[in-house]
Amino acid sequence: MADQLVLVCTHCGRQIEFCSFCDSTECPVACCYGCLVIALGEAKLPIHAHGG
Amino acid sequence: MSPRAAWRLESLGFQEVYDYEAGKSDWLAAGLPSEGAMARLPRAGDVARKDVPTCSLEDRLGDVREHAKKDGWEVCVVVNEERIVLGLMRAKELASDPNQTAEQAMRPGPSTFRPHVPIEEMAAFMVEHDLPSSPVTTSEGRLVGVLLREDAEREAHRLHEAMHAHHAEDERGG
Numbered sequence: 001m002a003d004q005l006v007l008v009c010t011h012c013g014r015q016i017e018f019c020s021f022c023d024s025t026e027c028p029v030a031c032c033y034g035c036l037v038i039a040l041g042e043a044k045l046p047i048h049a050h051g052g
Numbered sequence: 053m054s055p056r057a058a059w060r061l062e063s064l065g066f067q068e069v070y071d072y073e074a075g076k077s078d079w080l081a082a083g084l085p086s087e088g089a090m091a092r093l094p095r096a097g098d099v100a101r102k103d104v105p106t107c108s109l110e111d112r113l114g115d116v117r118e119h120a121k122k123d124g125w126e127v128c129v130v131v132n133e134e135r136i137v138l139g140l141m142r143a144k145e146l147a148s149d150p151n152q153t154a155e156q157a158m159r160p161g162p163s164t165f166r167p168h169v170p171i172e173e174m175a176a177f178m179v180e181h182d183l184p185s186s187p188v189t190t191s192e193g194r195l196v197g198v199l200l201r202e203d204a205e206r207e208a209h210r211l212h213e214a215m216h217a218h219h220a221e222d223e224r225g226g
Contacts (some may be wrong), residue, residue, distance in 0.1 A: 002149050019181065020163055021093040021177050021181050021183070021209060022163070022182075022183045023159065023162060023163050024181075027181060029181060031177075038165075039173065039177070040165065040169045040173050040174070040177070041168075041169060041170065041173065
């Protein structure tokens with residue numbers, strides 16, 4: 001039986017099903033959703049201690 | 053803004069002050085105006101083409117392709133009546149069986165990007181991933197436009213040159 005191709009996030013090493021940037025299942029520079037959100041600055045900033 | 057800042061503005065005499073509960077990130081993600089040094093930098097929403105062709109799920113692919121090609125596009129966004137992005141068709145999907153519907157041909161649930169993402173970061177990712185186009189939407193999924201790689205690269209290059217010139221000017225002056 002042929003080995004199944006495993007896609008891994010090139011930023012954090014997590015195993016993923018497809019690249020969150022280009023949606024490809026064979027992306028050589030695959031990125032998971034979590035790393036992509038951080039890389040593109042889309043992550044919500046943590047709330048300040050004063051709640052503002 | 054924060055509730056405290058809202059109260060402070062009211063104490064300063066501003067009459068119309070609102071607490072935007074969804075927060076600053078949501079405001080920026082909607083492509084709404086902002087101020088400050090970073091606000092001047094071009095972002096995905098500024099560079100995205102707003103005139104990208106769109107179609108509905110039921111549209112015949114042959115008609116969609118003809119319409120897109122006529123205006124020189126190799127991408128079409130499938131949206132609903134609220135302009136929420138449901139799917140994407142790039143050159144490969146547009147070239148498939150013309151008798152299919154857009155729903156049958158499209159890539160469902162494509163990755164989308166928020167308007168406030170810096171253009172330099174989008175350009176770098178698009179080059180690295182060899183992606184010709186990326187849909188830009190609000191947090192609710194409403195289409196803002198499509199960012200083309202050549203536009204993103206050109207704008208990122210222009211920005212880089214401008215910053216380089218600015219630094220050189222600072223060094224000469226300082």
